[in-house]
Amino acid sequence: GAVVSQHPSRVICKSGTSVKIECRSLDFQATTMFWYRQFPKQSLMLMATSNEGSKATYEQGVEKDKFLINHASLTLSTLTVTSAHPEDSSFYICSGSSISGGAMVEQYFGPGTRLTVT
Amino acid sequence: ILNVEQSPQSLHVQEGDSTNFTCSFPSSNFYALHWYRWETAKSPEALFVMTLNGDEKKKGRISATLNTKEGYSYLYIKGSQPEDSATYLCAFKVRGGADGLTFGKGTHLIIQP
Numbered sequence: 621g622a623v624v625s626q627h628p629s630r631v632i633c634k635s636g637t638s639v640k641i642e643c644r645s646l647d648f649q650a651t652t653m654f655w656y657r658q659f660p661k662q663s664l665m666l667m668a669t670s671n672e673g674s675k676a677t678y679e680q681g682v683e684k685d686k687f688l689i690n691h692a693s694l695t696l697s698t699l700t701v702t703s704a705h706p707e708d709s710s711f712y713i714c715s716g717s718s719i720s721g722g723a724m725v726e727q728y729f730g731p732g733t734r735l736t737v738t
Numbered sequence: 739i740l741n742v743e744q745s746p747q748s749l750h751v752q753e754g755d756s757t758n759f760t761c762s763f764p765s766s767n768f769y770a771l772h773w774y775r776w777e778t779a780k781s782p783e784a785l786f787v788m789t790l791n792g793d794e795k796k797k798g799r800i801s802a803t804l805n806t807k808e809g810y811s812y813l814y815i816k817g818s819q820p821e822d823s824a825t826y827l828c829a830f831k832v833r834g835g836a837d838g839l840t841f842g843k844g845t846h847l848i849i850q851p
């Protein structure tokens with residue numbers, strides 16, 4: 621399967637600071653990238669969808685001014701958590717997908733980033 | 739709000755035994771059902787994507803079936819091995835909706851030697 625990398629794997633930051641997480645598709649062009657998060661004992665929840673060169677579409681309840689997403693190329697998307705607070709502590713994971721024959725094919729996931737805000 | 743349920747939540751299986759678990763999803767506006775295997779500290783690995791009612795897919799000792807009319811999918815593992823220990827996630831996509839996936843909480847499988 622296709623490979624997606626994510627960096628960093630773990631980050632600890634102080635409340636009020638910003639954190640950037642990178643997601644890269646290493647061997648395919650991801651026309652669409654997705655960002656999910658997972659709180660303890662919960663399922664992966666979609667936060668936002670981004671298409672290369674376009675503004676991201678955020679799910680209900682996800683603050684677009686807090687979670688800044690940039691998808692400037694077909695192989696890189698970044699998620700910046702601005703002015704992080706302890707309640708933003710979570711596991712963040714990205715996935716990439718490409719279009720084939722007009723239909724979206726499989727989503728390939730990165731290994732995730734554990735964010736702890738102190 | 740879409741709800742994807744997986745059962746059981748966790749499962750201990752003796753090495754060599756076969757096992758199966760369930761994913762339930764809304765039967766209306768179905769588009770696709772995905773299965774992933776997720777080992778700790780690794781990326782979720784795509785196992786199957788199924789789109790048609792009655793679909794059956796197989797990958798080695800792992801297979802899956804799909805019933806879109808009643809809204810369930812089964813994942814089967816034949817002759818479990820320790821390396822099968824992982825969390826198995828299913829995820830659902832609606833027709834005409836957002837392209838993102840709605841996930842269940844997963845089934846945590848532990849194979850005991």
